[in-house]
Amino acid sequence: MFELTQDQKTLQNTVREWAQSELAPIAFELDKKAEFPTDLYLKMNRDIGVCAIPFKEEHGGLGLGILEMSLAIEELARADQTFALSAMVAVATGLTLQSFGSDMQKQEYLPGIVAGTAVGSIAGTEPQAGSWTAGFTTRADRKGDKWSISGEKAFITNSGTDITTYNLVAAVTSPKDAAKSKMSLFLVPAGTPGVTIGKSYDKLGWRSSDTHPIYLDGAEVGDEMMVGNEGDGRYIVHKTYQSARCFLSACALGLSQACLDHSIAYVNERQAFGRSLGGLQMIQKMIADMAVKVETSRLLARSAAMKADAGTASIYELAMAKYYCCESSSEVADLAVQVHGGYGFMNDCPVSRYARDTRITRIGDGSSQIQTMIIAKELGLDVTFT
Template sequence: MPLDHRLTPEHEELRRTVEAFAHDVVAPKIGDLYERHEFPYEIVREMGRMGLFGLPFPEEYGGMGGDYLALGIALEELARVDSSVAITLEAGVSLGAMPLYLFGTEEQKREWLPKLCAGEVLGAFGLTEPGAGSDAGGTRTTAVRDGDEWVINGSKCFITNSGTDITGLVTVTAVTGRKADGRPEISSIIVPSGTPGFTVAAPYSKVGWNSSDTRELSFDEVRVPVANLVGQEGRGYAQFLRILDEGRIAIAALATGLAQGCVDESVKYAKERQAFGKAIGDNQAIQFKLADMETRAHMARLGWRDAASRLVAGEPFKKEAAIAKLYSSTVAVDNARDATQIHGGYGFMNEYPVARMWRDSKILEIGEGTSEVQRMLIARELGFAG
């Protein structure tokens, strides 16, 4: 089926709205917040009022009644200016709210989704551990049923949106039993913030995404109701694989935005920067570098929109999502490197957005499935055993 990459009038209106917000609201503030490693609460509140956290959810749960393409459009436009803000939205929707929407009970949806869609509360998903991420068999966190409660013990690492002042819950994967062959049965369980025994560590000191909240979590005899189980017992990891498939489209859109932002900043700089009596953009070497950067961003955009269109249409999209994530994350790193080179010494100064983009780009080849994992998934879809 050929892809019509053109946006509908509604999607184009959304794109323009978020573009203006990113340039008028995010851009003037985020540099100082980033250098101080501060979470952008005011920006997040405004995003909530705009309905961005509710984009792909039905109106009956407080959402905007949009789709995953709409979410990707918003993420791309935000990431053209800043990735910390974009990943806060991506994680809040794809990891915080989407598991409840896809697998939660009606009671869980009614309790949590309106607040999550409004941006009043952020949700997080606790999957990764020091010895377990893609390797589900390495999960050490346990949840043992005691009457009408789960008792959770263990730890998680690299969890986004898990320790802000407005974080309301973390959905945690934990071993709740063993299969006949000895492999762990993993379930997903909601742990509200502030639950006794649930400890959130100080924020990590990171290379990039410095205005995004990322923390280590620990669970010491944490008790929550049995009703906090999300979906089927023992199906937690399988459910999260579905979440990751969709999330890769969102990360691809974010990566595309960063790649395009590098083009935006570099074109502007190349027209303004004078060397040897002329703008550096008059040099063919710079023009060719910019042409390559624009080509990469354009192709990455087609990739994530194709995957999103397949998801929205109810068609298989696993391979296309992996391709989009693999390619766009590579493109983001390549464009950030070239943008820094075009800016020269100024590209190494944090006052310039490309320095922030360079610091933010590398994690895109790691988070929500490394580039190696994407290649593995693509090869499997081609018929090769893992």
């Protein structure tokens, strides 16, 4: 069921070779500098066109699917999860436009995403509300033939690079006294007056991804910048998050595989007690546990991606893949640090960076706790979301 086609294997190998030759050797420096590597992002897309993978041919894409994009993300994350995350978010914003955007939005803003010469962000999360989208307070109010948007967004990836062309902003558009708030999604071009990109966050991990708060103070856009229909913002955002869960599962899987790769190489080389570390049973147990988690993650991630492409993926399956892949990635990274001993605790050891990077996957795009609630609800338990 999960055997890849020859074309899929070729794509996977192409991305792997590029990532291991161009990205992996400088991942430590990218983390240390904590700056989005614009030139490398542009080079990747010139060299192998990663961002074109899941888009329709009519938009300049390769016409492939979520599975193929997930394979590419997995290989990028195997070299540097942070870089994979930046590409993942850009592609997710483009897929949102492809599915829900107007002809004008697709014609003007999609080509740069597909070609990999531009990135966009999804500005959903707010300081007081992340997974709880009903708690968003950013508002868009009608003023003549414009919408005036005011509010604050937090932890927004790709929002302030020098190739960011737009931010997709979720804002409440229902009346203030409405019994239940409804929100809409707006494409806010970079440089729009009234939009301030805050200072870049100083993060534990994902340090070379571009992440900022966004402050909106009367930022005005016309009706043509609304993505989808008025009031459909929560539905669109949730659909975007669901498809992105395949990508984040692949991100976590790629890092887990890297942890296993480095650990096997290390224990076969390192000598202790008169033999290689790999000859010690306790080390063997940790390596075996890592391998089981990696392969289980791969099965769940690929199953979810295949079903997403077939249009049969349920929220239950997507939540399960995201939950398991991201939780086990932290567990695998922790085991990798343990296997490497004191060296694993040093910042110049790759597995140290992996442990820092993958920790956020259990929080972003719906925390592990939210995923478990979704799983429980789909199993018929009494779970209430507000």
